[in-house]
Amino acid sequence: MRCLTAALSMVSLLGSLPGSMLLAQTPQAPMAHHGLRLPDAFFAGNRAALLAKAKAMGPGTLVVAKSMPTQPSSGDGEHPYRQDSDFYYLTGVEEEHAVALLDADKGTYTLLVQARDPRRETYTGTRLGVAGAKAKGADEAVEYPAAEKTLNEALQRAKRVVFINNFDDAFRLKVLDAVYPKGTVGWKVDYEKILVDGRPIVGEMRVIKQPMEVQMIQRAVDASIEGHLAAMRGSATFTNEGQVAAALEGTVRALGARFLSYQTIAGAGGNGCVLHYPFNDQPITPGSLILMDASGEIGFYTSDITRTWPANGTFTGEQRALYDIVLKAQEAGIQELRPGRPHGASMRAAARVISDGLVDLGLIQGDKEEAFKRGDWNKFLPHGVSHYLGLDVHDAGSYGPADTFHRHAGTRALAAGMVLTMEPGIYIPKGMEGVAAKWQGIGIRIEDVILVTANEPCNLSARLPRRAEDLEALVRGGAKRLK
Ligand SMILES: [Mn+2]
Incomplete structure (x- = not known):
């Protein structure tokens, strides 16, 4: 049973939606939600x-x-x-x-x-x-x-x-x-x-989502997952970022998204380092990663998912080393999305993993504790990692006064019913000073949509693969089918 179903199963409101509107979607048969609205x-x-x-x-x-x-x-x-x-x-x-x-x-x-x-x-x-x-x-x-x-x-x-x-x-x-x-x-x-x-x-x-709202977010997430899968499966044959964006956008539209949750970000290679890259029209150079941050909107409810995968289905050694750090950081951040934890705890946890990982790779020098405190990692991770999501992709509501640790780390205690993203990244643009050339032009972000529950954090987008091997298999599988 998916964690959302578990989290909502005791809620009577669930029964107020017609049966066909409940969470009946399966990976095999994605359900379309054209025109669906809350009652x-x-x-x-x-x-x-x-x-x-x-x-x-x-x-x-x-x-x-x-x-x-x-x-x-x-x-x-x-x-x-x-x-x-x-x-x-x-x-x-x-x-x-x-x-x-x-x-x-x-x-x-x-x-x-x-x-x-x-x-x-x-x-x-x-x-x-x-x-x-x-x-x-x-x-x-x-x-x-x-x-x-x-x-x-x-x-x-x-x-x-x-x-x-x-x-x-x-x-x-x-x-x-x-x-x-x-x-x-x-x-x-x-x-x-x-x-x-x-x-x-x-x-x-709007901060605490009602069960019906969580269901709508889940639908937006599910449609967006299909969009990401379509882009991954096609990417071995794509030659331009525009095709990556089109694969997602066409898919979510066909599943009922009249609007995108935000403008699609589909950057290959160094363009993945542009946080809100708006152009999506450059050639995909061989061996580059594709970073896609994109989602559709179902019934005015948004999703916010990012995946980064190798265009040709194989991570290089450098890409893989950085990817695994970001994945580990994301998991550490997700684990902090629990009732009572301050909003900024996830930022601290994710940044610590990234800082330590970059020390291990020699991209940050010195003692791990000292390096983290110095904040050298800010150069590689120049954004916050968790925001509310709902009717707006950066949803309404306060995070409390900022923690001294980081301007995007709030002190407000999380509560069950909040929906937040978790989206750490590492970005090494071409020409970054003090970094060997082999690391340059790599931008990685992994982002999922998480429901805070009384129990374990519930990853609403967990169905979309994140492990490096699974992403490679998806791209290669897609290429094989097209041959
Ligand atoms: Mn986001």
């Missing part, structure tokens, strides 16, 4: 939890949440529209130009939506409108332009506005101006009116 009850529950917090702040509290603004791409084109994660968590609404109002006194949910427009809907499909908004759980719904008045009146009435808006600057100014009008001085200021940034409140709600 409306999930979003209603999140609104109720936020309303309770808003009510506790005192009478006259209004929550205002704003959807993601649209982004032009070129000409009259727009970037694919992906809803803001906070807004989605509270509403389940995927449409643009939407505003949610939660009145804590009355306990009501009003949704402001763009007007139905037959001509526009000919191009982009049906809009929610008033009926659609109510079907999604709104007590009241108002279309623009009438919605402007509803918003202004609600803002005027409120004593306290809890504002949840991550990206819409124009809307931010509008709300600021309604709460604290421009040019108000002295007797004109309503000193009773309070504006509260609601994002940390929702962020905190």
Whole structure:
């Protein structure tokens, strides 16, 4: 039994999803999840939890949440529209130009939506409108332009506005101006009116994943695993990074991912040392490693997986020596993802293994204890190794004040229900000073998605091989099949 099934088996919520939506996927028959979404009850529950917090702040509290603004791409084109994660968590609404109002006194949910427009809907499909908004759980719904008045009146009435808006600057100014009008001085200021940034409140709600959310993350992870397998199996015949990226992206799309979790990173050789390498269009030179950090998104839930493998199916001695250090570091880090452990403990554990390993290989000089304290390893591992994952790939929520050890090592104690990545790496770009040429141009990262449970850490992406021999076998097996 996979550890997720074990971790969730006692949770009754599991039963609230239709049977076909449960974890029925097997490695032999990956399940597609086109259009899959969490049920409306999930979003209603999140609104109720936020309303309770808003009510506790005192009478006259209004929550205002704003959807993601649209982004032009070129000409009259727009970037694919992906809803803001906070807004989605509270509403389940995927449409643009939407505003949610939660009145804590009355306990009501009003949704402001763009007007139905037959001509526009000919191009982009049906809009929610008033009926659609109510079907999604709104007590009241108002279309623009009438919605402007509803918003202004609600803002005027409120004593306290809890504002949840991550990206819409124009809307931010509008709300600021309604709460604290421009040019108000002295007797004109309503000193009773309070504006509260609601994002940390929702962020905190999102830290502990509900069982249904963990299941969605598992689906995103499962689809992404298939994407990685496709890229590995094809890589012996690929001549360009673009083919590696395409293998993953085509696979996750076919399994139901409308969006990628983030822009695919598929770097060969030295490009693997560029942490967020965005180009994925260079030739794969013989004998190089491929580092792919890529995942799809299922029902707005992300995955974040990295594998590094030899393009031709055989690690060189240097590649293998470094690879095994990173793998050992990752395992050490995963073991720290337990309730009560501070967030930064995994960073410390992984960095220690990497530092010691690099001393063994002569890439870092001196005594192991001293070398670790000096922090020479930072040159080879210039990033943090563990972040929350959920609706956002770098998910919302605090890690606590940073440990003095590292700026990406938080002091917050982990808890069951958190989902975090574990992603150590070693990067030796071409031309790195003080390093022999044979090590240069090697970039390695291994990343998995881990659920913190009351028991053992649960690696949701464990099905995707990580051991060097298994990766070699996968690449070679793929090449053989294609012959
Ligand atoms: Mn990551």
